[in-house]
Amino acid sequence: MTLEMLPFLLAFMLLVIGIYAIIAKRNVIKVIVGLLILDYAVNLVLILMGYRGSGDGAAALAPIKTPGLSEQMMLERAVDPLPQALVLTSIVIGLSVAALVVALAIRLYDKYGTFDTGLMRNLRG
């Protein structure tokens, strides 16, 4: 295993932590935090997929057209901009889901006076 695999390992760990929180936690707020962690893990995977280190150890460039940069250089060195665009969209979607789920949690709290899913009727498991 090389050092480059490390960020992927991190993303995988985040993924597992997120799923664990969603499945095992009884508090609605903790489940929501789990959802957000899961979301970030996936976004991290997307970003990592777009990263291309240049073989000689030099840092990758941002995919922005700058005056001193030839097209050839861009193609060789710059990271892939497409996953970054996707991640932007995915973050916006994640935000709207988060807003909705928090609104639901607040309404549930109004009904039950608790965030404990164990005390709600059919939310167990």
Place this chain on the structure above:
Amino acid sequence: MNLVPLLVAIPLAGGFLMPILGRLSVRGRSAAVLPILMAAAMLVLSVLLLATPDAKTPPYWVGAWDFPVGISLVADGLSKLLLVVINVISLLALVFSLDYMARYTKPDLYYSLFMLMLAGMNGVVLAGDLFNLFVFLEVAAIASYALVAFGTEADELEASMKYLVLGAISSAFILIGIAVMYNVTGHLNWAKIAALVKAGGGPTLPVYLAAAFFLMGFGLKAAMVPFHAWLPDAHPSAPAPISAMLSGVLIKACGVYVLCRLVCSVFGGHEPFGMALLVLGVLSMVLGALMAIGQSDLKRLLAYSSISQVGYVVLALGTGVIVLARWGGDPAMESLAFLAFFAGLFHLVNHAVFKGLLFLCSGSIEQATGTRRLSHLAGLGSKMPVTGWSLRAGALAISGIPPFGGFWSKLLIILALVRAGADVHWGFYVPAALAAATAVITLAYYAKVQRDVLGGDPSPAVMGARPAPRAMQVASVALAVLCLATALIVVPAVRVRLVDPAIHVLAGTASGSVSAVVQAPAGAADSSVSETPAVDQENAAARPADEPAPSMALVEREVP
């Protein structure tokens, strides 16, 4: 002029106009006028699309960016069939809402969410690349989370919460699948990915990995059995027209459709994928029906039966994929695969119609009596004759009684499986027997529904029931008539027009040829094949089949 983008643009515009109209105090029944007009317009559009041959409906490139960079909306045979189904059910559900939503506050917001969900579903069916598929999927999903919670009672909120959490997990899996596919191929356009997967000598290990993620993600969306936990809570909690939309079309557009599109068109219909569909289908079919028997709540019973019926669809499609993948060249086998595909799609159409009808009827009944418990509903048939007869038609259709469409589709599914068992491999007799057994179970629990709800003397809850309002009756009667009319799809002349283009999309690509029916404009698909350097194909041939392909993306990206 290209009509395809209108199918997404109209409901999207509707979604954002409705809250404004609500501000202008267009409330109550008048709020439904605009959505109904829009849905009718979209139905006309989608029927027009279905009537034009595939060659005359080129993909629409958003912003005029061309293949393979641009975002495309593609209407091929399969998409068109789904579009018609979606828009028929949504129009009737909206007509039903006209009277049904009278007891809820804020109808403008309800219609707004409804139109957003519709835009999402139309978009999913039309999307020509993976990422826009994901975006539309989320539009539909978020709107449906909110719609499930629309009643804002404790049950509805809980169901919506459960649905949302599982939906978010499935979206995460789907996004990882997309990331993996992008990493392997360097493209998101389906035609391009399909060409690259084929050029790489069939699916490689990373492709299988992506497929596993997709299977989990879309399996959750389609509520296939290991992933079904959310459906029996979410679908009954929504307002009845929304239940009809969710069970009737959403799980098909966002789940089944995408699964078979990915398996057949994108991954090239290889046997392991077909096998996965077959297993999921059998599990859902049998377990869904078994779980439905014990239900005492009408809508919950209908929800479990949705799982079971979608299982039939997926089972038939999986069978077609397997047969075609292994015995592709043989004409007899191809006709068998066609039969399986036809039976699956036919059942999909049927299920949308009769499950929509049954949920609408359950809405009428709940509104009139205030209960959904089967044991409290005896004698309803005499009090609400129109609803009673529509419910009877739906129940007969779903349990497969001869004149109805449901009979023919189930018969064809079992027939295809038996033929596969006789001609291909005896193993197919097992799903065939299970499918027949499930049909009997289905008949049993719908007989129970009919006996409990329609027969007997009126119970106290039913005594005060009055016939449903006019609009609700119109919607259910229209669907009941459609239940009978779908039987006509069996007639070859009708089949050729309606379903055959869709079968060709499934089969034409399932046999491995990336033909013009996939999204690419004519010629582009071919050029994308030849564009892939021959070196890559040699690489593919040289390495062991199940070793990961050296990223095809690299080859692609180095081309300036």
